[in-house]
Amino acid sequence: MVQHQLQTPLNGYLGSGYGSDTKALLMRPQNDGSADEYLAKLRKDVPVLQALPAGSTNLYGVQTAPDRLDLMIEVAGTMFTLPTPK
Numbered sequence: 001m002v003q004h005q006l007q008t009p010l011n012g013y014l015g016s017g018y019g020s021d022t023k024a025l026l027m028r029p030q031n032d033g034s035a036d037e038y039l040a041k042l043r044k045d046v047p048v049l050q051a052l053p054a055g056s057t058n059l060y061g062v063q064t065a066p067d068r069l070d071l072m073i074e075v076a077g078t079m080f081t082l083p084t085p086k
Helices: 002-007 022-027 033-043 047-051
Strands: 058-066 068-075 079-080
Touching: 002 033, 002 068, 002 079, 022 033, 022 068, 033 047, 033 058
Parallel strands: none
Antiparallel strands: 058 068, 068 079
């Protein structure tokens, strides 16, 4: 369910705000709370995540050469790589 939400574009279903916008996340400053908003949207779209304890959903950024930032989400110990925006 998490992987599906991450791969679906924002508003990917007619009449629904379901999906994620990774490109918008990358364009915002890292310290403005955008990661928290991104994870809150994920928890809203995938309600089963609300049953997990606080802190069980985390977002990580990994710097790779030469100037790339790969994003990953950890959900209860399972890592999901966010799709690379085009």
